[in-house]
Amino acid sequence: MKVITERDVFSMLEIKREHRQRNIRRFWGNRFAVTGSAILLVIILLVWIAPFLTTYGPLEVDPKNRLQAPSSEHWFGTDNFGRDLFSRVLYGAQVSISVGFSVALVASFLGLVIGLLCAYYAILDHVLMRICDGLFAFPSILLAIAIVAAMGPMKSNVILALVIVYTPSVARVVRSVALVVREQIYIEALRSQGASAWRIIWVHMAPNSTSPLIIQTSYIFAASILTEAALSFLGAGIPAPDPSLGNILLDGKSVIFNAWWMTVFPGVFIMAMVLGLNLFGDGLRDLLDPRNSQTKK
Amino acid sequence: MAYKHLLEIKELKTSFSTERGVVTAVDGVSFHVDAGETVGVVGESGCGKSVTAESILRLLDEKKTNYLGEICYQGTNLLALSIDQMQQIRGNEISMIFQDPMTSLNPVFTIGDQIAEAITQHQKCSKQDAFSRTVELLRRTGIPAPEQRVHEYPHELSGGMRQRAMIAMALACQPNLLIADEPTTALDVTIQAQILELMQELKQESQMGIILITHDLGVVAEVCTRVVVMYLGQVIEEADVETLFENPLHPYTQGLMKAVPTIDGDRKQKLHVIKGMVPSLHQIPQGCRFAPRCEYADSQCSQEPPQLHAISPKQKVRCWHAAKFMTQGEEHERHHLD
Amino acid sequence: MSGYILKRLLSMLPILAVVAVVVFMIVHLTPGDPAAVMLGDEAGEKEIAELRSQLGLDLPLAVQFFHWLANVLQGDLGRSYFSDVPVTQAFWEHLGPTVSVAILAQIIAILIAIPIGIMAARRRGTMIDQAVMGVSLFGISVPSFLLGLFLILLFAVQLKWLPVAGYKPLSSGLWNHLRYLILPALALGFMQAALIARMTRSSMLDIIADNYIKTARAKGLKETMVIYKHALRNACIPILTVIGETFGGLVTGAAVVETVFNIPGIGQLIISSVERRDYAVIQGTVLLITVTYVLLNLIVDLLYGIVDPRVRLNRKER
Numbered sequence: 013m014k015v016i017t018e019r020d021v022f023s024m025l026e027i028k029r030e031h032r033q034r035n036i037r038r039f040w041g042n043r044f045a046v047t048g049s050a051i052l053l054v055i056i057l058l059v060w061i062a063p064f065l066t067t068y069g070p071l072e073v074d075p076k077n078r079l080q081a082p083s084s085e086h087w088f089g090t091d092n093f094g095r096d097l098f099s100r101v102l103y104g105a106q107v108s109i110s111v112g113f114s115v116a117l118v119a120s121f122l123g124l125v126i127g128l129l130c131a132y133y134a135i136l137d138h139v140l141m142r143i144c145d146g147l148f149a150f151p152s153i154l155l156a157i158a159i160v161a162a163m164g165p166m167k168s169n170v171i172l173a174l175v176i177v178y179t180p181s182v183a184r185v186v187r188s189v190a191l192v193v194r195e196q197i198y199i200e201a202l203r204s205q206g207a208s209a210w211r212i213i214w215v216h217m218a219p220n221s222t223s224p225l226i227i228q229t230s231y232i233f234a235a236s237i238l239t240e241a242a243l244s245f246l247g248a249g250i251p252a253p254d255p256s257l258g259n260i261l262l263d264g265k266s267v268i269f270n271a272w273w274m275t276v277f278p279g280v281f282i283m284a285m286v287l288g289l290n291l292f293g294d295g296l297r298d299l300l301d302p303r304n305s306q307t308k309k
Numbered sequence: 310m311a312y313k314h315l316l317e318i319k320e321l322k323t324s325f326s327t328e329r330g331v332v333t334a335v336d337g338v339s340f341h342v343d344a345g346e347t348v349g350v351v352g353e354s355g356c357g358k359s360v361t362a363e364s365i366l367r368l369l370d371e372k373k374t375n376y377l378g379e380i381c382y383q384g385t386n387l388l389a390l391s392i393d394q395m396q397q398i399r400g401n402e403i404s405m406i407f408q409d410p411m412t413s414l415n416p417v418f419t420i421g422d423q424i425a426e427a428i429t430q431h432q433k434c435s436k437q438d439a440f441s442r443t444v445e446l447l448r449r450t451g452i453p454a455p456e457q458r459v460h461e462y463p464h465e466l467s468g469g470m471r472q473r474a475m476i477a478m479a480l481a482c483q484p485n486l487l488i489a490d491e492p493t494t495a496l497d498v499t500i501q502a503q504i505l506e507l508m509q510e511l512k513q514e515s516q517m518g519i520i521l522i523t524h525d526l527g528v529v530a531e532v533c534t535r536v537v538v539m540y541l542g543q544v545i546e547e548a549d550v551e552t553l554f555e556n557p558l559h560p561y562t563q564g565l566m567k568a569v570p571t572i573d574g575d576r577k578q579k580l581h582v583i584k585g586m587v588p589s590l591h592q593i594p595q596g597c598r599f600a601p602r603c604e605y606a607d608s609q610c611s612q613e614p615p616q617l618h619a620i621s622p623k624q625k626v627r628c629w630h631a632a633k634f635m636t637q638g639e640e641h642e643r644h645h646l647d
Numbered sequence: 648m649s650g651y652i653l654k655r656l657l658s659m660l661p662i663l664a665v666v667a668v669v670v671f672m673i674v675h676l677t678p679g680d681p682a683a684v685m686l687g688d689e690a691g692e693k694e695i696a697e698l699r700s701q702l703g704l705d706l707p708l709a710v711q712f713f714h715w716l717a718n719v720l721q722g723d724l725g726r727s728y729f730s731d732v733p734v735t736q737a738f739w740e741h742l743g744p745t746v747s748v749a750i751l752a753q754i755i756a757i758l759i760a761i762p763i764g765i766m767a768a769r770r771r772g773t774m775i776d777q778a779v780m781g782v783s784l785f786g787i788s789v790p791s792f793l794l795g796l797f798l799i800l801l802f803a804v805q806l807k808w809l810p811v812a813g814y815k816p817l818s819s820g821l822w823n824h825l826r827y828l829i830l831p832a833l834a835l836g837f838m839q840a841a842l843i844a845r846m847t848r849s850s851m852l853d854i855i856a857d858n859y860i861k862t863a864r865a866k867g868l869k870e871t872m873v874i875y876k877h878a879l880r881n882a883c884i885p886i887l888t889v890i891g892e893t894f895g896g897l898v899t900g901a902a903v904v905e906t907v908f909n910i911p912g913i914g915q916l917i918i919s920s921v922e923r924r925d926y927a928v929i930q931g932t933v934l935l936i937t938v939t940y941v942l943l944n945l946i947v948d949l950l951y952g953i954v955d956p957r958v959r960l961n962r963k964e965r
Contacts, residue, residue, distance in 0.1 A: 399864065
């Protein structure tokens with residue numbers, strides 16, 4: 013039998029990298045993925061240049077100009093305190109993106125570590141996976157509400173709650189992929205050559221988990237934005253007076269008869285962000301999930 | 310009788326529109342089947358034999374499929390019928406058995422339900438009648454304890470039993486024509502023999518015509534009266550079974566014959582292999598379709614497509630050099646007799 | 648079959664144990680003293696200490712947990728600190744509207760989504776298919792509370808066809824009951840319909856290509872029979888899965904949508920308890936909903952056995 017050396021493994025990874033470059037070209041051929049990326053890019057750009065677009069701060073109260081309809085002065089109108097809605101929606105979107113991004117990043121990292129450790133150490137697997145199953149059993153919004161309710165409504169607590177909610181799903185996906193890799197002959201060969209557990213986990217098992225991890229991350233990004241908006245709408249998220257798309261909608265609900273703009277504009281922003289992320293995620297999945305790309309052909 | 314043959318296929322052309330353009334899977338196929346005879350359709354996979362079979366019942370996705378020519382069943386052109394009229398024919402006048410009994414039965418209904426469904430679909434009878442006829446059919450196809458088996462699901466039966474159930478379903482309305490698409494390929498050899506024997510018995514009882522699609526010449530020799538050999542969507546040779554086995558005229562048929570191992574032949578002799586691969590339907594050779602793989606091919610073969618022509622009343626062949634093989638064969642025979 | 652049910656029930660125990668620990672820990676996540684938080688800023692030292700001992704907060708954590716767990720197992724989830732009503736009673740009182748919304752949403756979703764999914768599968772690649780896929784992608788991207796607000800704007804504010812918000816119990820007449828439920832159920836059912844339609848489409852596409860569908864056609868069955876009897880029965884399994892997996896989410900979704908429409912259900916119970924820091928109610932409600940959620944998944948799992956005989960057989964063998 014041919015002994016598989018680490019160099020062989022690396023050359024295999026090299027081939028994978030070439031595949032990946034071809035895939036990037038394919039990604040741009042995917043209509044949905046391109047639309048999704050374009051939507052996201054526009055929103056990120058808008059949020060980025062928000063300070064230059066608006067002359068009003070998101071917290072500037074102007075009681076004389078309450079509930080003004082959209083005009084050239086206030087593009088999205090004003091809210092029930094006379095604050096400029098355009099400015100509030102853009103800053104709210106910024107909050108959404110920063111919450112979503114933080115949650116996606118932290119949950120993916122924690123999920124990756126937990127998933128890999130579970131795949132490698134059987135004892136840890138029993139303990140951690142039971143905990144993940146337990147957390148998985150909760151309806152996600154409910155668990156997030158309970159955690160935020162206990163810890164107090166603050167941006168950092170919202171992020172923490174969402175990390176707790178979404179980490180188990182990442183861990184599960186990473187674990188299932190890593191388990192398959194672990195059983196492959198070259199890992200056995202590496203182990204018999206005395207490679208350390210650390211090296212096997214990080215150099216060999218982790219790279220194989222990246223595709224499902226990236227897909228999962230994009231979905232968690234979208235789900236976090238949705239859940240944050242729902243939490244803030246329910247009053248268990250970003251507290252007033254700081255703007256968030258969810259709490260603008262909550263304010264808007266009480267004046268829905270007089271001020272449609274307070275519902276429509278933040279609503280459209282949420283939809284656009286989530287649609288963009290879902291399209292982007294679907295594009296990634298078509299690209300990275302071998303099962304899917306096979307059926308696509 | 311107003312019609313000549315039970316089923317007569319005239320210049321059938323079945324083509325599919327695909328992403329890569331139009332593909333003609335069956336290109337000008339003609340043959341006929343009479344009551345009480347078993348016609349074998351032989352060829353490698355991809356030669357269009359299954360597409361021909363499914364064209365008869367029009368089971369192909371008609372949005373993507375285009376038929377030309379005629380398929381006359383008792384004098385009526387099936388290709389001209391409406392979908393409703395076609396549904397009257399399917400399972401009632403013409404039935405079909407498929408290759409893989411594992412996947413051809415619906416896993417979520419009992420086999421009794423599935424067979425009785427074929428009866429109630431075409432004949433007015435009470436559920437009870439349909440049920441007792443189902444039991445009778447299962448008994449007739451040799452399934453032991455049919456009273457219990459009717460209530461079982463396909464996954465509870467063995468492969469051979471499932472194929473018997475498929476046959477029972479196909480025979481439920483006493484069809485005049487049975488199309489069997491590789492009915493024994495997925496089965497064990499002993500079971501194969503039993504299923505073939507069963508089909509022979511049933512044919513003798515009912516005088517139905519059978520089209521047996523197979524790539525197994527052994528099966529053909531055993532049960533068929535006439536054979537149609539197909540290659541790349543065309544009929545390349547047609548003959549009654551004795552003639553074909555004694556004197557195959559097309560080099561492809563000859564190759565197929567030589568590729569069958571025999572027990573009494575010289576064991577040291579290597580099995581014959583037809584060189585090359587079946588070309589894809591996207592790159593059909595210009596002249597004779599078999600020319601690129603044929604050891605006798607000359608410039609005529611690679612430029613002009615030969616026509617299917619009768620060599621004798623019992624034999625038709627699509628080859629420029631058939632006459633040569635004819636004499637060769639006869640000379641060979643004479644030599645043998647000396 | 649009963650052995651299988653028992654086995655499934657046993658496998659739920661570790662999950663329920665984790666759920667219990669997490670729910671118990673919720674109170675203790677509070678920064679500082681839960682009793683002080685509950686009483687607010689004006690409370691004196693003495694009052695806080697009283698509440699602490701009343702709630703057992705001065706005992707060691709493990710002891711508190713086992714006390715709490717023992718009570719929970721006996722069906723005692725504590726009392727609302729705010730209204731002094733037992734938590735289970737408050738839960739039952741608020742459950743009706745939530746379940747009404749969830750079930751109506753589920754019915755609307757199934758009735759719309761399955762025929763649409765089948766239609767899209769049969770006309771794969773056509774404009775109809777693309778429209779269904781596009782709308783369903785939209786459906787997955789719009790959170791139900793947002794859709795609820797949009798529906799209010801359209802049907803209640805602009806067209807004035809339906810009431811803006813509120814709730815009438817079934818006892819006030821079926822039409823009255825439904826009138827108030829239509830918008831919330833639509834808002835909630837849309838995403839559900841999108842999910843079911845997508846699953847129906849993809850599993851029908853797989854099944855239509857299966858050999859037994861060809862057998863059914865070869866039997867001479869009408870196309871409607873082939874699709875709605877032979878194919879749909881097989882597609883039921885993945886469709887049931889997605890319905891089952893999402894029904895729990897539908898109940899929590901109903902809790903969120905309710906707050907948009909001011910329906911006095913579980914959602915309002917939770918939100919008002921969050922505002923009042925009524926921990927016993929939050930804990931109890933979260934626990935009850937989660938346990939229901941777990942049980943629903945179990946029921947769906949058992950339902951497979953009825954739809955798919957192969958599953959039944961495998962279980963017999965076990």
